[in-house]
Amino acid sequence: MTTVQSARGPLDTADLGRVLMHEHVFVLTPDSQRQWSDEWDEEEQVANAIVKLNELAAQGISTIADPTVDGLGRDVARIARIQAEVDLNIIVATGVYTYCDVPNFFAFRGPGIIPGLDDPMVDFFVRDLEEGVRGTAVRAAFLKCAIDHHGLTPGVERVLRAEAAAHLRTGAPIMVHTHPGTQTGLEVMRVLGEEGVAFERVILAHSGDSTDAEHLGSLAEAGFLLGMDRFGIDATLDFESRVAIVVELCRRGFSGQMVLAQDAACYIDWIDPMFKGALPNWNYLHVLGDVVPALLERGVTESQVDEMLVGNPRRYFGG
Numbered sequence: 001m002t003t004v005q006s007a008r009g010p011l012d013t014a015d016l017g018r019v020l021m022h023e024h025v026f027v028l029t030p031d032s033q034r035q036w037s038d039e040w041d042e043e044e045q046v047a048n049a050i051v052k053l054n055e056l057a058a059q060g061i062s063t064i065a066d067p068t069v070d071g072l073g074r075d076v077a078r079i080a081r082i083q084a085e086v087d088l089n090i091i092v093a094t095g096v097y098t099y100c101d102v103p104n105f106f107a108f109r110g111p112g113i114i115p116g117l118d119d120p121m122v123d124f125f126v127r128d129l130e131e132g133v134r135g136t137a138v139r140a141a142f143l144k145c146a147i148d149h150h151g152l153t154p155g156v157e158r159v160l161r162a163e164a165a166a167h168l169r170t171g172a173p174i175m176v177h178t179h180p181g182t183q184t185g186l187e188v189m190r191v192l193g194e195e196g197v198a199f200e201r202v203i204l205a206h207s208g209d210s211t212d213a214e215h216l217g218s219l220a221e222a223g224f225l226l227g228m229d230r231f232g233i234d235a236t237l238d239f240e241s242r243v244a245i246v247v248e249l250c251r252r253g254f255s256g257q258m259v260l261a262q263d264a265a266c267y268i269d270w271i272d273p274m275f276k277g278a279l280p281n282w283n284y285l286h287v288l289g290d291v292v293p294a295l296l297e298r299g300v301t302e303s304q305v306d307e308m309l310v311g312n313p314r315r316y317f318g319g
C-alpha cells in the first residue's frame, strides 16, 4: 500500500478515486482584503465551500488536490475545518507562489543575504511535508510553485530550486504553474533537470491553456504530466479548443500523461465581483458535467478518461 497525506490524514493511493488535480477552495490576498474590502465573511464562506464541495463529491469526485500555497492566502487550519464536513478528500500543498520576486519575508534570509547560503524555504517545505503544517495536524503532500510569462526571474528560480531540494529529500511530487504560450515548461525542464528531478514526478499546470500539440507532446515525451486544468476559464481559451487539445494528445498516445481540473475556487478575491458572472462554466462541476461527455463524444475512451482522472493522479502521488 502506498499512502498519500490528505487533510483527513493518510490515505491509500488506491482509494483516491476520481481526482481533480488542481482546484482551490479559496484564493485570497489577506493583507489587501483586510485593508480594502468587506467581501470576505469567514463563516459564510466556509459554509458555502462545504456545500459546493459536497455537491462535487455527490457528482462523483472523491479527491481534489488544492495547490494553494504561500502567496495565495493559504490557511490549512481553515481547510481542515472544511475537510471535516465534506465527503471528498482534500490534498494540500506546500510551496511559494510568485511570478517575480520571492515574498518579502524571504528577501533577506538565506541566499537573499549571501548567495550560496542554504535556503530556509527548503526546511519549511520539508517540515510541512513530514511533520505537518503549522497549527494543524495536516501534512502537505506536494510542492507547488509558478513560472509565468515573466520567465525565470531570480525569485522564481530560487523557489523552483528550493522545491527541487525539498522533493529530493522527501519524495513529494511537484506542480509548477506554467505559461505554455511562452513555453516556460522548457525552463522548468532545464532547472529541474539540473537539480536531478525525475520529470515523471512533475505536473506542468495550465498546459491546457495551449493548443500547441507539438510543444505539449514534447513535454509529455520528456516525462512530464500535463495539467489540462483550466476548464471553464473560457475567456482565455474557449471550451471547444480546451477539449480539442486533450482529444489530440490522447490521439497521440499521451492519455497516461494528462490530468484534468478547472483551477476553480469557491471564492477568489483577485477578480472584481462584477466580472465573475462572465465565466459561468468556471466551477467545480464542469469537468464531469460537460468536459468528460465532450471528450467521449469526440472519441476519447472511458479507459483514457479513467487514466486522466484516476490512474495518473494515483501514480503522481506515488501509487
Ligand SMILES: [Zn+2]
Binding pocket: 022, 024, 067, 263
Ligand atoms: Zn491554481
